[in-house]
Amino acid sequence: MAGAFYLSTIGQIMKWARSRSLWYISTGTACCADEVLDTMGCRYDLERFGCLPQVDPRQADLLIVCGMVSYKAAPHLKNLYENMLAPKYVLAVGACANCGGPFSPEFSYSVVAGADQIIPVDVFVPGCPPRPEAIMNGLIALQEKICGQESSHF
Amino acid sequence: MDKNPLISRLNKTVPGAVLEVRRFGRSPISSIWVETQSIQRLGEALKSDPECKFDWLENLSVVEFEGVFVITYFLRSTVTQHTVVLRLSAVLASPTSEVVIPSVWKIWPMAVPMEKDAQEMFGVVFKAPQGSTTVEDSDAKIKILPEGWDGFPLRKNYVFPKEFINIPHSRPVVNRAIPKKTIQ
């Protein structure tokens, strides 16, 4: 009886708390880094969702892959992801991080076709670059995914 | 600016280097075709030219044209605002071989990153007078492409790799709603 109470109520509270305070690191590559910077700015505030920018992967829950991943950087991205402590989530922002985008495998020789070839991705946000509202939409979808709810955001 | 005095001065100091003088595209800049092995002496003559000191190498570009590499040097003078274009050509012996050109980085040190780029992308090796290449000298050892990359990407006969470091270079396309348009 006590175990069921723990799993249901306290588990829900912990999931709610985790999703509302996702501290993130963003791998600022080329174009989408500007949009994530604007999302952090004062007009589209990312901090009201509880997201605080971090530099150290051990202190972060969320990895925002904004921009393309090249073959040279792929082992370093995997290293960054493995240094994060569980529970950890990944948000792939931009067409290049989803599937290669304009630098897809038939046009570019040095870009990995999507960040999910290297690390497991939870939410993909399409766009080139996606608007800050789209990035916030993706973040809310991630929050609902963490809480285990059905999302109306994708 | 009348380029003929410059060409006649170059012919006196470095005889046999200048092969042909043409217009560069549709602009008034002259493009001088140069004999490959004399590019270093010609570069020194241009840099120390009394009338127009060409001390700035603005751009170095390599173009592949039907198996022949054309290397173009865009020179500019910060003192007199003259511009000139030098061109070399080098024939590719076989599709996978490299091409060796004398390096100009001792004359214009800003050529180092551009020559390194050309070596990685096209396989055009720039050799300094001592016999070492640009990539072995100075800080140019570090490359743009990852370690272990095969082939020279910007050549026309380059085939994209199927995978690299166990990451496949392809994306399975599923449920394509809109049929793919081919370019006619």
Add this chain to the structure above:
Amino acid sequence: MKRNSNDFFKTDLTTWEIGPYHGSLPAPMRLKLSLDGEIIASCQIETGFLHRGLEKACELHSWKSVIAYADHLDPEAAVFGELVLCLGVEEIGEIVVPARAQCIRVILAELTRISSHLAYIVRIARAVGSETIIHYVLRDRERILDLFELLTGARFSLNFLRFGGVCADVTDGFIERVLEVCEMIRIRMKEYNDLFTFNHGFLKRSAFVGTLPTSLIRACGMTGPNARASGVNFDVRKETPYMGYDELEFQIPLGQGEGGNIGDVHDRFLLRLREISQSMEILKQVADRVPAGDFISSKVEKDYVVPPGEAYARIESSRGLLGCHVVSDGKEKPSRVQFRPPSLAHLMAVPELVEGIRIEDLPVVLASLDLGVAEADR
């Protein structure tokens, strides 16, 4: 090798490799530092983490699509990549751009320059540690991005220029809004100056730090605001004017060294603030004289194929001299599109510039150079 001059601290040489993804680096790049205590003895830079194969992708697309790739060259200042490609192709095809399209292009270019310099203020403020000014500047940068969205529909990668002009005409009221935003930024610049520019904390971290000597500038071939802050008077808009810049009156600001030396971090910062003011002067002049007419040359039809030939176009982008060597062999795809990015020369100067400074000043010096590693790697 610079050794610590204070013999009281008996320090040894250590090496430290900062990997590509780090919060204090301006972009993914790898630094191999050799440290003597807290002073940097030597530094080696490795880039290539943003190499996308842009030039090869340009050869695999038709001429119209290459413009979309050219504006991904430098994401913060996307218009300059498209502009240099269009100028090169117009030289090959001998296309005359109508006056109205030229004015629209100048407006977009100067707005992009202001937006790029505002992003520079954000980056250097983050490096120094001042979080307040970031939000002030981003608030104003959003107004410029709103203008881009009003005209083109996109905020960053505009894809708006075409060979022979621009892709659509300006809407009613756009020019008035440009002037409104200019006036607003002119008033807000006073706020930035009060809050940040001559702030004691920022001055302590930026004056006399990272001085760029003219010998290094000439050896590496650096251009742009970094060179002008050290006194090298070179601006492509004055040397080889393009796009109607010779009819406009504007001055090129040079570094004066008010905070410390000529050519230190504070000087480079002040120079970019002055360049924002100059860009606003240019915008006011152009907005007065936008003529009626076509927005694209009538010679360019829907599927324009560039005739055989080649050209080299150079423009003054927000980081320096951006060049593009375009070669066409008359087919529907380009034969070669080669970009000459200004940041390649800046990256070459970093190992020598960084020798002898303290490790705490490294993010500030790197941010002050406005390194566009995305365009250096292409």
